[in-house]
Amino acid sequence: MKNNIVQVIFLPIVFLILLIFPIMVSAQKDKPFEIERATILLDSTYDSKIESPITQKIAYYRELLSAEMDVVIAQCSETLASYEPASPLSNLLTDLLFDYGDRYMREQGVEKTGVSLLNFGGIRNVMPQGNVTVSDIYKIAPFENRVVIITIKGSELKKVFNRFTEKRNQPYSQLEMIYFNNKPDKITINGKSINDNDEYHLVTVDFIQNGGDAILKDVEFVKVAETNELLRDVLVEEIKKITTAGKIITPVKDNRVIIRPQF
């Protein structure tokens, strides 16, 4: 008897539900189609065991790439790190950036006193002791930031650096700042004071130019020259020049940040 009930009533219902279930799943509006979607996470279960045109092509490009990335472009005397307010690595990078930007403008026939400016947030790795490869520079500067040279009035330039504090500043080159009780007290460019009405070159990256980290917030520019060169490409080329000159990279320690009173 029990079996009979199952067969006569229960099963047909199950049957019917299962039959119309797929239609219920995704029928929508009055469109003539049903859409069923899924996303597939591409983990190692999808690894192909056999060689295919794609795996061959990937291998081909991987080999070419590692040949480029593993090229040793310089030697470094010790591991260089980046930290506030001034560090061996941030000093080196801003110096190289300045050299490039200054030369770029001279080649355009424009000579002005200049400084360079980066942001600590954009320096993502250390420079290793010993061999320095292209890949190391990619790790230090992984972002797609391009070098720009901003022409700026002395008064506006002062505004930028006067906002720095001993605890919160950004890396720069050619400039000396003395902090007194955590506030900028004296700012000079290669020992000379900044004149409000003179024009200066600020070599930096488009990220900062476009408002990144609010470093140039409410700062007026006279004009901007876009070099269209990526920061890391510039760094690679400038570092190669150090090697060509027969030198190795050593930590730069100078007076760009002086903190007073010193205890």
Add this chain to the structure above:
Amino acid sequence: MTHYKILLFIAFFCPLLTFGQGKVLTILHTNDTHSQIEPWSDKKMKNVGGYARRDSVIRAAKENETPLLVVDAGDFSQGTPYFNFFGGYAEIEMMNLMGYEVATLGNHEFDNGVDALSRRLQTAQFHIVCANYEFKHKKLSKQVKPYVVLKKDDLKIGVYGLLVDLRGLVDQKTIDSTTYKDPIAVSKEIVPFLRNKKKCDLIICLSHLGFEDNPKWVSDSTLALAVGDIDIVVGGHTHRLLEDKVVNGVQIVQLEYGGMRIGKIDIRRKRK
């Protein structure tokens, strides 16, 4: 007892049979794959993605009887040194091999300028669609079509493309050489045209507008609200995984970043 078992057997397999019926198309889609040719090596990403695995899924789908359409919603360029060293050619070469049929342009496709983009699109064996831009670059304006109509068995599919306003995303030179048109106004013309004039059964928008919840912004959701006759929006740009988003009857899909996943859509004809 035998009756019982047979009935149970039928009850379980009948739905599976009907489920397989009426399947007219499988779409595989990606967006914002950003030159991630090799799997992610990050610890956080746990070794996911990569072209080889994506290719395994596509190849498996090609072996099914159901027609297949592989599409991308833009930003296949930029993100790894592969792009920087090979200028975006490696990505396109391998998208050809994987069997992509249509892609739209993302903002990062313009990273090396319009000349470079046009040069490498010359090597693409798939259609590039973008309906809401005019390009002053002569060759590029021919390479990029507003839409394509594809036929898969007796199914007519209209695929068109949309791209976000590039201002602030690419350099000024590129902005100056392009003219942006409102994506919704463009869609209001192109969708009825594809449906009525081109007699498309299915209309797919490859969108690099992004998905935003805020209705004030032009995005895939405002597009769907304004143009409900689109069947599927394959979106991108905002790197947001949309698991089941239907707005105004429009199915909107999007994956995150760097080709960690591939999306799959099965289309079935409803029985009358």
